[in-house]
Amino acid sequence: MARRGLILLEGTRNNGLRYVQAAQRLGLHPITLxxxxxQHDYLAEGNEAIHVDTDxxxxxxxECARLHATYDVAGITSADEAVYATVGKLCRHFDLPGPNAVSVERCCDKFAQRQLLAEAGVPIPAYRLATxxxxxxxxxADIGLPVVLKPAVGYGSSGVRLCRNADELARHTAYLLGGKYIWRSSxxxxxxxxxxxxxxxxxxMGNELVAIAAAALDPPPHFVFREAVCPAPLTEGEHRRIADVSLSCLRALDLGWGPTNIELRWTKCGPVVIEVNPRLAGGARTVQAAYGIDLVTEHIKLAIGDEWDLRxxxxHTAAWRSLIPDRDGVLDWIDGDTRxxxxxxxTEVKLFVRSKTLIVRNGDYRDSIGYVMAASPSHARTAAILRxxxxxxxxxxxxxxxxxxxxQSPAPEPAPGARRSW
Structure with a gap:
């Protein structure tokens, strides 16, 4: 009998290894394309990987057909939003459970996403498209300063900046359009x-809200996640309103299969949707620490047609804090992670760097050099442990x-063949 396999497209530094390990716990042989x-360091640990142009x-x-001849391929999935629409197309081709590729592609186009959310009456920021x-x-001028500039297609806050005055607006526009930023689309x-x-x-996950976390960002003008706590300290009414808006996003975008992460701000008018991401967030492990729900494992179960369990x-209260340097330069040393x-x-300490690494702050997900996560029965105790x-x-x-x-100008975006790493 052929060995059951799970094909994984690409990976991420936060969740890639977790998908490999979860597949192994489920009795599957993970194969990363x-x-x-x-670029995925965890694949050097004896995990099977195959070089293929994932674009x-x-x-x-x-390649998937070739693997079908050797393995009983139970499913195809990914932790990487950039290839998730491709996952949907492959699943359809091989008659496997998977996401709706068209819906994922529309969701990843922030302008198309905004249009669909607006048509459905979902509260979102005022927006315009510029070329x-x-x-x-x-x-x-129409919206009124300050405004946020962001590429219509992008990930991890790359190229995103708050422009508080005309000078900042002109400078960031010049950066985006001047050849330094590598575009993934037009x-x-x-x-x-x-x-x-x-x-x-x-x-x-699917059509079910699993958890709501509260997050804090670095000070403007960039949007770098510094820390988060799960569950968020919300009243019952606040929780219900965020839940209602989140689920309305799924209907508007025709999502509802697999993982979705929805980012919101609470305003004087209630929740406003900032972004919808058709993938697991890096904070999914916080959900596991808080509630014992392993969203990676449940996502794989869905991908192979098994029954999942979101109970x-x-x-507990779980929280993580990102380690973010305050300067550019050469990392002489870093320690204390074992202590x-x-x-x-x-519950977890992870470093993304080692001595002699070049540190260049970009104002996006790449600024994090690691994180610490903690959990306990109370919010105050978790905060003290984390601190x-x-x-x-x-x-x-x-x-x-x-x-x-x-x-300094931000470092160039990774080339289109390189994958995001949140």
């Missing part, structure tokens, strides 16, 4: 109203001398 397997659907179909500097300036900029208020993330095993992991109540553990981690960065105190 990647344009560059070496080439015909090449993927050929050149004149369009950006006109859109900002050059289309979404100009959005800047919505103020507490930030929340709704974790959804809570316990009820932090030994603190009672700490103690984070304080045990320290590092030293020697600044780049040639840059001095001047503001």
């Amino acid at each position: 990647s344009a560059d397997p070496a 080439n659907q015909d090449a993927l179909i050929r 050149n500097a004149a369009d950006v300036e006109s859109a900002a 050059q289309r900029i979404l100009v959005e109203e800047f919505v103020r208020g507490p930030y929340y993330c709704a974790h959804v 809570r095993k316990h009820s 932090a992991a030994a603190v009672p109540g700490v 103690r553990a984070v304080d045990l981690i320290d590092w030293s960065i020697t600044p780049f001398p040639q840059f001095g105190e001047q503001e």
